[in-house]
Amino acid sequence: MISFENPIFLILIPIIYIIIKRYGKGSLLRSLEILLIIFALSGFQIVSFSDRINVFFLLDQSASIPSWEREKAISFIKESIKYKKSYDRVGIVSFGGDTNVEYDLSENIDLSSIMGIKNPYFTNIEEAVNNVLGLKGKDTPARIVLLSDLQENAGRIENLLGKLKEEKVQIDIFPLNTSFYKEIGIEKIQNPEMVHLGQVFPVIIRIKSYGVKNAKLRIRFEGNLYTYELKDLKEDNIFSFSLTSQKTGLKEIEAEILSSDDTYKENNLYSSYVYVQGKPKILYLVGRGFSPIFPQALITQGWEIDFDYPKYEKISIIDNYQAMIIDNVPASDISLDKMDLIKRYVTEKGGTLLILGGDKSFSAGNYHGTPLEDILPVTLKPEQILKKSNVAIVIVLDASGSMGSYSGGEAKIELAKESSQLVIDLLEEKDYFGLIAFDHSYQWIVPLGPLSDKEKASSLIYKISPGGGTALYPPLKSAGEALLRVPLKSKHIIAITDGQTEGGDFYNLIRELAKNKITVSTIGIGEDANIPLLKDIATWGNGRFYHTWNIRNLPQLLLSETKALLRSNIVEKRFVPQANLEEKEELPPLEGYVLTSSRYPYPVLLSSPEGDPILAKGQFGLGQVIAFTSALKSYWGREWLSWNKLGSFFSQMLRESIPHQISEVQISIREEGGKGIINLIYTDKKGNYINFADLKYKVMDMEGREFSGNMIQKSAGNYEGTFPINGLGKYQITVYEKEKIITKVPWMFGNSPEFSSKKFNNNLAQKILSFTSGKLLSNPSDVFRRISYKDAERKNILPILLITSLILFLLELFLRRLKEIKEIILNLFGKVKITEDQEWYKEVERKILEEFKGSPSPSMLETVSLEMRARMFIAHLKEEERKKKEKK
Numbered sequence: 001m002i003s004f005e006n007p008i009f010l011i012l013i014p015i016i017y018i019i020i021k022r023y024g025k026g027s028l029l030r031s032l033e034i035l036l037i038i039f040a041l042s043g044f045q046i047v048s049f050s051d052r053i054n055v056f057f058l059l060d061q062s063a064s065i066p067s068w069e070r071e072k073a074i075s076f077i078k079e080s081i082k083y084k085k086s087y088d089r090v091g092i093v094s095f096g097g098d099t100n101v102e103y104d105l106s107e108n109i110d111l112s113s114i115m116g117i118k119n120p121y122f123t124n125i126e127e128a129v130n131n132v133l134g135l136k137g138k139d140t141p142a143r144i145v146l147l148s149d150l151q152e153n154a155g156r157i158e159n160l161l162g163k164l165k166e167e168k169v170q171i172d173i174f175p176l177n178t179s180f181y182k183e184i185g186i187e188k189i190q191n192p193e194m195v196h197l198g199q200v201f202p203v204i205i206r207i208k209s210y211g212v213k214n215a216k217l218r219i220r221f222e223g224n225l226y227t228y229e230l231k232d233l234k235e236d237n238i239f240s241f242s243l244t245s246q247k248t249g250l251k252e253i254e255a256e257i258l259s260s261d262d263t264y265k266e267n268n269l270y271s272s273y274v275y276v277q278g279k280p281k282i283l284y285l286v287g288r289g290f291s292p293i294f295p296q297a298l299i300t301q302g303w304e305i306d307f308d309y310p311k312y313e314k315i316s317i318i319d320n321y322q323a324m325i326i327d328n329v330p331a332s333d334i335s336l337d338k339m340d341l342i343k344r345y346v347t348e349k350g351g352t353l354l355i356l357g358g359d360k361s362f363s364a365g366n367y368h369g370t371p372l373e374d375i376l377p378v379t380l381k382p383e384q385i386l387k388k389s390n391v392a393i394v395i396v397l398d399a400s401g402s403m404g405s406y407s408g409g410e411a412k413i414e415l416a417k418e419s420s421q422l423v424i425d426l427l428e429e430k431d432y433f434g435l436i437a438f439d440h441s442y443q444w445i446v447p448l449g450p451l452s453d454k455e456k457a458s459s460l461i462y463k464i465s466p467g468g469g470t471a472l473y474p475p476l477k478s479a480g481e482a483l484l485r486v487p488l489k490s491k492h493i494i495a496i497t498d499g500q501t502e503g504g505d506f507y508n509l510i511r512e513l514a515k516n517k518i519t520v521s522t523i524g525i526g527e528d529a530n531i532p533l534l535k536d537i538a539t540w541g542n543g544r545f546y547h548t549w550n551i552r553n554l555p556q557l558l559l560s561e562t563k564a565l566l567r568s569n570i571v572e573k574r575f576v577p578q579a580n581l582e583e584k585e586e587l588p589p590l591e592g593y594v595l596t597s598s599r600y601p602y603p604v605l606l607s608s609p610e611g612d613p614i615l616a617k618g619q620f621g622l623g624q625v626i627a628f629t630s631a632l633k634s635y636w637g638r639e640w641l642s643w644n645k646l647g648s649f650f651s652q653m654l655r656e657s658i659p660h661q662i663s664e665v666q667i668s669i670r671e672e673g674g675k676g677i678i679n680l681i682y683t684d685k686k687g688n689y690i691n692f693a694d695l696k697y698k699v700m701d702m703e704g705r706e707f708s709g710n711m712i713q714k715s716a717g718n719y720e721g722t723f724p725i726n727g728l729g730k731y732q733i734t735v736y737e738k739e740k741i742i743t744k745v746p747w748m749f750g751n752s753p754e755f756s757s758k759k760f761n762n763n764l765a766q767k768i769l770s771f772t773s774g775k776l777l778s779n780p781s782d783v784f785r786r787i788s789y790k791d792a793e794r795k796n797i798l799p800i801l802l803i804t805s806l807i808l809f810l811l812e813l814f815l816r817r818l819k820e821i822k823e824i825i826l827n828l829f830g831k832v833k834i835t836e837d838q839e840w841y842k843e844v845e846r847k848i849l850e851e852f853k854g855s856p857s858p859s860m861l862e863t864v865s866l867e868m869r870a871r872m873f874i875a876h877l878k879e880e881e882r883k884k885k886e887k888k
Contacts, residue, residue, distance in 0.1 A: 005043025012038045029812045036805040040798050053088045053784050054105055054140060055080075056132045060148035060176060062096035063120040063264065063754035069176045073147040076174055079780035080145070088784055091135065097122030097154060097674055097725070097861050099131045105530035112864055119726055119751035122674040123148070126155030132475070133160075133167055133309055139167035143781055146768075149178045152763035153753040154674025157764070161771040170787060171774040175760045184233070184259050185267030186754050191243075191253060193666070195280040200244045203848070205255050205270075207237040210757040214260040220407065222247055223317045235601055248278030248304070250321040250659040250745070252349065266728055273659075279304040280322040280658060285312055288360045294632040297647030300426075303654075318345045322658040328358030328631060330365035331372065339371040346375055347621025348702060350732050350746045352657040354650070357603075358631035362594040364569040368544055375625050377602035377618030381561075383545075391490040391565055392432035394448060394479040395473070395558075396422055398497035399437040402528070404466035412525070412551045413466045416496060419558040420461050427451050429757035434479070435461060439468030440502075442475035448482045471499060473504025477522070480513045492565050494558065494611035495537065498525035498551075506533065510540040519543045525551055565708060571595050572636075577606040577614045580606060587641035587647070590614070593630040617653070621702050622732040622746060624657040659732070659744050669747040671725060676760045678721040678733060680711060689717025699723040700732045725749050768789050 016031045023030075054814045057077050060068065083089060090109050092102040097119030103109045129144065136142045150173070190204040205217070219226040223242055228239070245251055253272045262268065270475065281304045284295055295305050306321070308314040315338045318324060324342065331339075345351040353375070355361065363380040367373050373380060397420065403413040420435060429434055434448030435457075445464055446457045453712070472495060483491045493513070502837055510520055520541025522534040524547060546557045572592040579585055587606070595615055598604050602618030616627045619868035630636050632646075640646055666681040678697055695711035705726060711719035723731075727749075734744045768774065775782060814821075 005045065007042055009038055009041040012041075014622070017534055027142065029815075033805045033812070036808070038802045040805070042802040044797060044801060051786060053787055054091075054136060054142040055084075055088070055783060056093060056105075056136070056142055056144045058092045058125075058128050058145075058146045058148070059092060059094050059102075059114070059794065060096070061094045061117050061120060062122065062123040062150055063266070063752060064149060064178045064756075065176055066178075069149075070177075073174065074111065074114070075174060076147065076780055077145075080783035081109075081111075083781045084097070084784045091132070093128055093131060093135075094122065095128035095131075096120040099124075099128050101135065102259055104135055113544065119887045121725070121728060121749075121754055122154040123152045124154040124350070124674055124752065125150070126159055127151045129157060129160055129164070129171075132687065133163070133169070136167075136169075139168065140169075141787055143774075143783070143787055144169060144171045145174060145777065146171055147174045147176060148761075149758070150175045150764045150768075151178060151753075151756075152756050152761075152764070157768065161768070164772050166388050169772065171768050172774040172777050172783065173765050173769065173774065174777045175765070177760055180760050181261045182261040183755060183757055184212040184255055184261070185264070185751050186255055186258055186270040187601065187751050189255055189270055189272035190548055191251060191272055191274050193668070194275045194277065195245060195275075197245060197248055197276055200242050201274065202240065203243055203253060203272075205239045207233070207239060207257060208751075208756065209235060209237060212259050212261045214478060215257055215262075217258045218255075218258065220254040221245075222251060222320055225672070226244040242429060242692055245274070245276040247320045248276050249280050250275050250350075252319065252746075258435055264755055265818065267751040271730065271746075271748040273746055275745075280655075281320065282654075283308055283314055283321040283324045283674040285315075285324070285326045285329050285334075286310075287327045287333070287358065287448065289328060289358065289631075289633050291633055291636075291641060293641045294356075294650075295325075297653075297711045298651055301647045301651035303651065320351060321351070323352040323354065323654050325354045325356065326361075326372075327356045328361045328633070330360040330769065331370050333363075334372075336371065342373040343375055346623035346625060346732060350622035350730070352624050352626070352654060353507040354626045354654065356632055357594045357627075357629040358633055358636070359570065361631070362569075362596060362627075362629060364594050369539060372509075374598075375618075375620040376510075377616040378596040378604075378613045378627050378629065379599045379711055380596055387657075390428070390430045390432075390488055391492060392434075392448070392483055392486040392488045393423065393427070393492050393494065393562070393565065394434040394436065394483060395423065396436050396438065396475045396479055396493060396495040397445075397467050397497065398439075398470060398472075399464055399468075400439040400470045400472075400497075400499055401467050402499050403712070411466075412498060413464060414552055415551050417461050417464060419555040421458055422555055422559050423562045424451065424454050424457055424461075425645060426559070432488060433457060434482060436475040436479055437464050439466070440467070440469070440471050442471070442478065444478070448479075448486065468497040470497060470501045471504075472501035473506060473509070474507075477509055480516075480518055483513075483518050484516060489517065490565070491516075492543070493518065493520045493541070494523065494561055495520065495527055495534075496523045496525070496554070496558070497534070499528050500530050501533070503531040506537055507540060508871065510537055514540060514542050519565075523548070523554065523557055523561070525540055526552065547677065569595060571608070571612070575609055577630075580605055587646070589637055590630045590640065591634040591638070596627075596629055599797050608612065617657075619700060619704070619706075621704060622700060622730055626653055655742050665735070665743045667733070667735070667743055667745055669731075669745075671749055674725060676723045676725050676747070678711070678723070680719045680721075680735060680743070682717050682719060691716060693719070695719050695742075696721075696736045697721045698734045698736070700734075701726060702729045702731075705822065728752065753796055814873045 004062050007101035014028050016034055019027050019031050044302060059073055067572065084090065087107065089105040089107055091105045092109065094100045094102055094114065094117050096117045096119050100115060100117050102114050125148065132144055185208055187206040192201050195201045215233060217228040217230055217239060222245065225360045249255060251274050253274060257268045257269050261373055279302055282298065284305050284307050286307055286309050291666045299305055306314060310333050318341060324345065346353050368380055397416055399413060403416065404411055424433060429450060429452050431451050432448055433446060433451045434444065435446040436442050437445050446460050451457065460849045475494065476495060479493050513520060516822055519541030521535055522538045523546045524531050524534045530548060537543045544561060544568060548554065570592060574589055574591050575588050577591045593608065596613050598616065602616055604613045604616045607613055614629055618625055632640060664683050664685060670677050682693055691713065696708065698706060698708040700706050707723045709721055710723045714720050730746055730748045732746050765776065769776060778784065
């Protein structure tokens with residue numbers, strides 16, 4: 001059977017009739033060419049039909065499906081596939097709040113690796129079915145086997161029922177049961193959006209309970225914990241109480257429900273927020289060389305500041321503050337636990353952190369490898385090198401068998417050699433360098449010593465060949481022993497490996513090296529490297545740990561580490577910062593800074609003339625971090641401390657970063673159909689609605705994912721925006737008008753409709769089955785029963801039509817020019833033969849004359865006679881050749 005995709009072009013066929021009638025039989029070939037081109041334009045296809053069945057299994061992986069029901073569904077799929085014919089095709093799609101195509105249509109699939117979905121907190125059947133319609137191909141009949149409880153809470157499958165008939169799709173349903181034995185969760189917290197300082201305000205907590213009678217409720221607010229025992233719970237419960245705020249700013253009300261009978265814990269924690277009007281508060285960590293001028297400038301801008309001194313005990317109540325400033329505090333003065341609190345304050349609570357530089361801050365304060373480094377908008381490994389003193393570096397290089405394998409077309413060991421060469425190029429003659437290659441044993445390839453002959457060191461490195469196992473401890477020990485004898489202060493070991501090492505007392509070895517001021521950094525390559533051990537070695541050895549999946553990154557990593565070892569932490573010189581701000585500001589000069597580099601994608605707002613960051617800002621989770629790498633101290637920032645705009649400059653940045661709400665804006669966020677709905681009412685100070693405002697919004701979740709869009713006006717002063725909900729947790733919503741922030745508030749999605757105890761949705765099942773002529777399945781053998789639609793396979797022969805048309809065109813051209821081509825060939829052939837004859841006759845004539853000239857000198861008569869005889873002989877030969885040619 002044939003068909004045409006664009007039959008409109010068939011109206012051109014009468015052109016062929018006109019050509020044949022006008023030019024007769026001689027135009028048949030040309031007519032055939034035109035016919036083939038018309039068929040190509042019309043989308044000529046050959047259609048064949050088969051009884052092949054295309055089946056898509058749609059597996060519900062939302063949170064409402066218990067693990068045992070999911071296993072039952074997978075077992076049903078496995079049993080069903082046993083009944084398929086060899087040419088039947090199967091696809092598998094997992095769905096919940098999002099969709100994941102596990103397998104596209106294929107005659108063979110592997111059920112051992114079903115990946116699942118990212119967002120199990122919704123059930124969106126409509127999106128999953130739409131995905132299948134896009135996969136199966138136009139007019140290809142298919143059967144969808146829907147393995148679900150059909151408790152959809154995002155999208156509506158009913159929107160697609162009409163389209164399914166058009167697309168020749170039948171839906172069968174294998175019912176799954178939502179059977180929670182016992183479940184309890186917080187459904188919602190209700191409280192006023194804004195209160196005044198000291199005001200008593202009500203809080204209402206709604207709790208859903210299925211079979212759980214007793215539970216404990218914990219409320220956290222402003223550092224206080226309130227605990228309540230809940231008895232005789234029903235399905236719907238309302239718990240009311242009152243709170244009073246003693247602190248200003250945006251405050252979190254956190255509620256947690258506890259029960260040993262609970263099935264799911266994900267919906268046990270919920271947060272709400274209240275904005276307490278008053279002065280915003282800053283927690284100020286006082287560090288080395290403290291100057292009160294800067295905090296006093298902030299106070300004049302309307303900030304309230306609490307100072308905290310070493311031991312920094314107020315970090316434990318950091319949630320009471322809208323912002324935090326760390327002023328030249330070394331990492332050794334803040335415990336790792338407190339650093340973790342600061343990090344969570346930024347990423348989870350939406351707090352703002354300003355870190356000021358100085359001689360004990362950033363890399364000069366040893367922030368490497370701490371939780372603070374994770375949330376810096378700059379990197380502590382600067383690009384440029386400022387040599388501070390001569391160094392001794394030993395590279396401990398893995399040369400085991402695995403390093404001989406190939407990655408991206410190159411052997412790992414070859415790239416490792418090239419990387420070591422880069423280190424040599426960076427060092428000077430008075431620097432010490434050594435390289436140990438190791439497998440199950442080790443060897444000093446380049447003995448440790450001054451790098452006076454770089455070429456010799458390079459040639460030794462290129463002789464390394466891989467082989468054997470991996471034993472890191474002995475070469476590390478040998479490197480340390482050699483460095484102890486070096487008469488330099490700066491000593492470093494860089495260990496590179498791609499495998500699991502044999503055991504050894506690494507802790508005591510590395511700590512002993514650290515006591516002797518020998519640092520150890522590690523680079524792990526690939527998934528087989530012992531990452532936990534390498535991390536520990538770098539931590540114990542006061543070094544840095546790097547990990548890469550791609551061996552091609554090794555040269556850059558080794559180069560970066562070497563630069564970090566060579567460079568100075570501090571640059572001291574007078575300069576005027578270069579501004580990258582929207583509003584240009586005339587800035588006073590600075591006289592020094594801690595050397596860092598920009599960190600993608602965070603913007604650098606102020607930089608040095610060399611491009612080093614002076615002021616940078618970045619979003620981390622829900623909060624923001626501002627890094628000022630110079631110091632507001634007399635030794636670097638003397639003129640900044642006397643600048644009359646010092647307070648307003650930093651105050652503006654802090655106010656833009658902290659969560660806040662203004663009285664002219666009323667904002668609310670809710671979940672609806674798997675999406676977040678932002679509703680905003682915008683008025684002026686007199687309460688008049690502001691219409692046609694250019695409002696934009698940005699939403700950030702705790703994973704750092706960002707979504708932005710335009711607010712749409714729905715009615716007078718009322719604007720709305722939507723964003724995807726990717727999971728449970730906290731979100732930060734910021735609304736802008738012409739790039740100016742007008743409100744910035746957090747919101748929590750803490751409970752999903754997936755945790756509601758509901759049974760299989762039989763009403764929706766019957767509606768789907770009746771519209772699509774499907775079946776409620778219980779027997780796996782029914783899945784591949786014959787379908788009423790035939791599977792049509794269309795073969796597009798456009799290339800064949802075009803190629804054939806081209807061949808016919810060339811053939812026609814050849815036939816039209818055949819006579820001329822024949823004449824050209826004959827003329828060419830004749831000229832060649834004449835030339836060949838002439839050459840042959842000349843050769844014969846030459847031989848006869850040479851024979852004649854070589855004989856003894858005859859008389860005149862004999863001479864004439866011989867010449868005449870030669871000419872006659874040649875003429876005779878030519879005549880014979882002429883006669884042969886005529887006969888041919």
